[in-house]
């Protein structure tokens with residue numbers, strides 16, 4: 625199989641579409657983030673990559689708290705809007721008609737309409753170049769009750785949006801293809 629070498633890139637699939645929130649000068653603001661992922665197990669930590677010019681970053685550093693909200697596919701218009709406008713100029717909460725609530729931290733704004741909400745306390749800020757790499761400890765996790773199955777969050781009901789940076793497209797979550805921690809056992813016969 626022939627391989628084509630590209631310029632060094634952060635090519636990883638899939639990328640989430642998240643709405644990262646902070647209170648800037650006491651007012652909630654949200655930005656779209658595709659550069660986000662898990663950072664640690666216990667204690668639970670997640671990481672987000674934010675360009676230095678983003679208005680949201682100002683609020684993250686003011687309070688040392690932020691939120692990570694997972695929009696469902698129904699919110700794709702709002703999620704995209706939060707990624708193409710800045711809170712320095714528009715009130716995104718008003719335009720998107722988000723209902724904002726707060727958890728334990730009191731300064732990390734959470735979006736009621738998003739099925740999954742994490743409130744985070746900043747534990748590390750690394751300046752990596754184009755972006756600030758923010759690691760947050762998750763201090764509160766909220767899931768809409770209609771997105772739970774047998775007491776567990778169910779991605780099939782959450783219906784997250786997958787972001788493809790290279791083609792600027794949003795995808796819906798795909799179908800279940802196999803049972804995790806299990807399908808690989810079939811290769812044990814080759815050991």
Ligand SMILES: Cc1cc2nc3c(=O)[nH]c(=O)nc-3n(C[C@H](O)[C@H](O)[C@H](O)COP(=O)(O)O)c2cc1C
Pocket residue numbers: 641653654655656657658659660673674675677678679680681703704706707708709710711712755787
């Ligand atoms: C789908 C999508 C993903 C994005 N991912 C990131 C990201 O990971 N990091 C980042 O700094 N900006 C990202 N952006 C751009 C910001 O959301 C954008 O600059 C936004 O206007 C910042 O808003 P703010 O100035 O109110 O903070 C993304 C935009 C879109 C549409």
